[in-house]
Amino acid sequence: MKRHLLSTADLSRDDAVLILDTAEEIARLSARPIKKLPTLRGRTVVNLFFEDSTRTRTSFEVAAKRLSADVINFSAKGSSVSKGESLKDTALTLEAMGADAVVVRHSASGAAYRLANAGWTTSHVVNAGDGTHEHPTQALLDAFTMRRHLGGLEGRRVTIVGDVLHSRVARSNVRLLATLGAQVTLVAPPTLLPVGIGGWPCEVSYDLDSVVPASDAIMMLRVQRERMSGGFFPTEREYSRRYGLDAQRMAKLPEKAIVMHPGPMVRGMEISADVADSVRSVIVEQVANGVSVRMAVLYLLLSGNQSAIGPDIAENDNTEKKGAGA
Amino acid sequence: MSTTYLIKNASVLGGEAADLLLRDGVIAEVGSVGSVRAEGAVEIDAAGLIALPGLVDLHTHLREPGREDAETVDTGTRAAALGGFTAVHAMANTDPVADTAGVVEQVWRLGREAGHCDVFPVGAVTVGLRGERLAELGAMADSAARVRVFSDDGKCVSDAALMRRALEYVKAFDGVVAQHAQEPRLTEGAQMNEGELSGVLGLAGWPAVAEEAIIARDILLAAHTESRLHICHVSTAGSVDLVRWAKSKGYPVTAEVTPHHLILTEDLVKNYDPIYKVNPPLRSAADVEALRAGLADGTIDAVATDHAPHPQEDKDCEWAAAAMGMLGLETALSVVQHTMVDSGLMDWAEVADRMSVRPALIGQVDDRHGRPLAAGEPANLVLVDPEAKRTVDRTALASLSQNTPYQGMELPGAVVATFLRGTATVLDGKLA
Ligand SMILES: [Zn+2]
Numbered sequence: 001m002k003r004h005l006l007s008t009a010d011l012s013r014d015d016a017v018l019i020l021d022t023a024e025e026i027a028r029l030s031a032r033p034i035k036k037l038p039t040l041r042g043r044t045v046v047n048l049f050f051e052d053s054t055r056t057r058t059s060f061e062v063a064a065k066r067l068s069a070d071v072i073n074f075s076a077k078g079s080s081v082s083k084g085e086s087l088k089d090t091a092l093t094l095e096a097m098g099a100d101a102v103v104v105r106h107s108a109s110g111a112a113y114r115l116a117n118a119g120w121t122t123s124h125v126v127n128a129g130d131g132t133h134e135h136p137t138q139a140l141l142d143a144f145t146m147r148r149h150l151g152g153l154e155g156r157r158v159t160i161v162g163d164v165l166h167s168r169v170a171r172s173n174v175r176l177l178a179t180l181g182a183q184v185t186l187v188a189p190p191t192l193l194p195v196g197i198g199g200w201p202c203e204v205s206y207d208l209d210s211v212v213p214a215s216d217a218i219m220m221l222r223v224q225r226e227r228m229s230g231g232f233f234p235t236e237r238e239y240s241r242r243y244g245l246d247a248q249r250m251a252k253l254p255e256k257a258i259v260m261h262p263g264p265m266v267r268g269m270e271i272s273a274d275v276a277d278s279v280r281s282v283i284v285e286q287v288a289n290g291v292s293v294r295m296a297v298l299y300l301l302l303s304g305n306q307s308a309i310g311p312d313i314a315e316n317d318n319t320e321k322k323g324a325g326a
Numbered sequence: 327m328s329t330t331y332l333i334k335n336a337s338v339l340g341g342e343a344a345d346l347l348l349r350d351g352v353i354a355e356v357g358s359v360g361s362v363r364a365e366g367a368v369e370i371d372a373a374g375l376i377a378l379p380g381l382v383d384l385h386t387h388l389r390e391p392g393r394e395d396a397e398t399v400d401t402g403t404r405a406a407a408l409g410g411f412t413a414v415h416a417m418a419n420t421d422p423v424a425d426t427a428g429v430v431e432q433v434w435r436l437g438r439e440a441g442h443c444d445v446f447p448v449g450a451v452t453v454g455l456r457g458e459r460l461a462e463l464g465a466m467a468d469s470a471a472r473v474r475v476f477s478d479d480g481k482c483v484s485d486a487a488l489m490r491r492a493l494e495y496v497k498a499f500d501g502v503v504a505q506h507a508q509e510p511r512l513t514e515g516a517q518m519n520e521g522e523l524s525g526v527l528g529l530a531g532w533p534a535v536a537e538e539a540i541i542a543r544d545i546l547l548a549a550h551t552e553s554r555l556h557i558c559h560v561s562t563a564g565s566v567d568l569v570r571w572a573k574s575k576g577y578p579v580t581a582e583v584t585p586h587h588l589i590l591t592e593d594l595v596k597n598y599d600p601i602y603k604v605n606p607p608l609r610s611a612a613d614v615e616a617l618r619a620g621l622a623d624g625t626i627d628a629v630a631t632d633h634a635p636h637p638q639e640d641k642d643c644e645w646a647a648a649a650m651g652m653l654g655l656e657t658a659l660s661v662v663q664h665t666m667v668d669s670g671l672m673d674w675a676e677v678a679d680r681m682s683v684r685p686a687l688i689g690q691v692d693d694r695h696g697r698p699l700a701a702g703e704p705a706n707l708v709l710v711d712p713e714a715k716r717t718v719d720r721t722a723l724a725s726l727s728q729n730t731p732y733q734g735m736e737l738p739g740a741v742v743a744t745f746l747r748g749t750a751t752v753l754d755g756k757l758a
Contacts, residue, residue: 086639086642086643086647087643087644087647088642088643106644107646108644108645108646108647109517109527109528109529109598109645109646110527110528110529110598110644110645110646111644111645113597113598114598114599114643114644114645117597118599118642130528131528131529131646132528132529132530133527133528133529134528168528171526171528194524194525194531195520195521195522195524195525195531195533196520196521196522196523196524196525196526197522197525198522199522199526200525200526
């Protein structure tokens with residue numbers, strides 16, 4: 001694996017499988033009463049969030065803490081960042097604080113790449129979402145969730161529906177799923193698909209109804225209401241009718257197919273409430289899996305260890321148990 | 327008495343070698359090698375060097391007044407002289423905007439005081455570049471700065487009625503409207519060329535159609551008003567086709583291309599380094615090829631630098647937050663040599679045409695610049711060593727800013743000497 005996780009395009013098939021397998025191990029260990037592992041004791045993980053995202057920040061925070069890392073939350077609100085301090089100055093500050101890994105969320109595409117490559121810091125950088133570019137750990141947790149339910153990804157048909165143009169989740173998912181051998185179809189009104197999408201490793205359709213019956217997993221992307229004023233579609237009602245997932249459409253899915261959403265959902269827009277809460281929905285599970293996957297990512301980046309986490313952690317696990325008992 | 331220079335054995339426009347005597351601000355004599363003699367003249371051995379008329383830039387951002395932390399008239403014209411320029415047109419997007427006789431006269435005076443090259447201020451088309459109502463174009467034309475080029479550069483005069491009126495109005499003093507062609511609604515938040523790469527990088531696209539739609543409209547307006555239109559920094563293959571069509575119709579339309587659009591492509595954006603952020607954006611390799619072809623066949627009249635200095639902090643940040651623009655004055659001739667001459671697309675006489683003669687005509691300064699290298703003409707000329715190689719070092723540039731996209735690149739050619747009305751502004755490649 002590379003030193004940073006900036007894009008799913010950076011992951012080879014072996015890298016991706018290693019992360020998912022490691023996350024499996026961690027999930028298994030996390031089911032035990034003592035959830036904390038001593039693996040990253042003494043290491044510092046900084047959550048650098050220039051954009052509000054309680055769910056992603058919390059997920060990374062829990063992940064780092066379960067690995068016994070020291071966690072510093074550096075958010076835009078209440079810090080110098082909101083006063084206009086630059087990404088560079090913040091990076092230099094974190095470098096001085098001795099951050100081993102920086103988890104960064106930023107509204108500008110490429111901010112994580114810049115942080116990792118501009119020579120401002122020697123930390124490992126994990127992209128927790130940069131503008132409309134990528135959100136690699138979201139794609140990894142989605143793949144993890146799908147793999148569990150579908151028994152693998154090779155040849156599985158994954159449909160991603162919604163605002164692809166502005167979605168970092170879609171970009172990361174398309175690349176990762178292609179790497180893992182899944183067949184991806186993007187469905188959206190043409191206004192919400194980027195120019196040049198013909199070169200992406202996926203199929204594209206404007207017609208959701210024709211794709212639903214051939215989907216093993218269907219992922220609904222959030223559609224922000226402000227896109228309407230941008231003229232991307234006429235009304236919320238028309239969008240829901242053509243591209244939303246309601247019970248009627250869900251009924252056309254194959255029997256074992258799952259429904260996903262990266263959150264936060266706009267119920268009634270891209271997904272109806274009954275679908276979001278249905279038995280096919282794995283949305284809550286996605287959140288739980290997020291912690292395991294992020295633990296795996298932090299572990300693999302910071303331990304510099306190419307092998308799966310299993311034996312190493314199991315050993316540490318014993319140590320901790322002994323310690324706890326003493 | 328100014329120094330008299332005897333330039334010996336220079337290849338005039340890359341052709342036959344000659345001796346040139348510069349005295350009292352003019353080229354006093356041009357003769358075969360060894361034939362010209364002058365008592366007390368400083369002799370310059372120009373064997374292997376090419377003599378060109380001093381270069382004329384139609385598109386320079388000198389940043390003064392307002393952003394003296396990025397560039398001043400003094401530092402910008404030093405850079406110009408080192409790049410072989412004897413005249414630059416200073417863009418109007420200063421602070422305050424050059425939209426009154428007072429501001430253009432200030433810039434013009436600063437240029438005279440600096441003395442490194444002639445500074446011809448460009449006047450804003452509209453008050454404050456706001457695109458709402460015409461600035462006092464006539465007052466700027468009648469001022470000491472004698473403005474002939476008007477541009478809201480950085481912003482497009484997007485209102486068709488206002489553009490029409492501007493084109494009509496400048497006919498009274500043979501002015502030209504230089505349009506920054508960018509349809510604003512099609513480029514809201516635009517960050518890079520729109521194409522497959524912008525989609526992958528998640529950067530908002532700046533589509534070619536946003537440039538071409540304005541160019542097409544303005545060509546038709548220029549034809550309708552029978553007034554002169556100049557198109558700034560064309561960057562797409564489609565734009566070249568439109569200008570070619572306009573010229574085939576005989577419409578009074580001229581166009582420029584920047585050096586960076588002749589050499590750099592959008593692939594450089596992949597690393598999100600804002601040093602490559604510029605407006606219009608870097609385009610595809612096919613666009614670069616079309617621009618080179620257009621410049622070679624004369625469809626594009628001029629190379630103009632769009633020299634756009636920015637302080638370090640405006641580039642040392644994330645892409646979206648960074649300023650648009652790159653330095654150009656000190657590297658323009660080398661880039662043109664590399665892309666056009668060394669590639670066999672143009673000869674040096676054509677370089678003189680595109681970088682001196684035609685820009686001087688467009689800017690209406692052709693009584694002083696872009697003249698033939700002949701006896702009796704103003705002694706504005708540059709000596710170039712085409713065999714030299716140099717590695718661009720941003721810290722060694724005369725510009726106050728360092729935002730060159732060519733850092734560490736080896737480029738051919740070097741300006742050895744520049745003369746402004748017979749006075750050396752550059753000698754031995756250094757400011758005189
Ligand atoms: Zn411009």
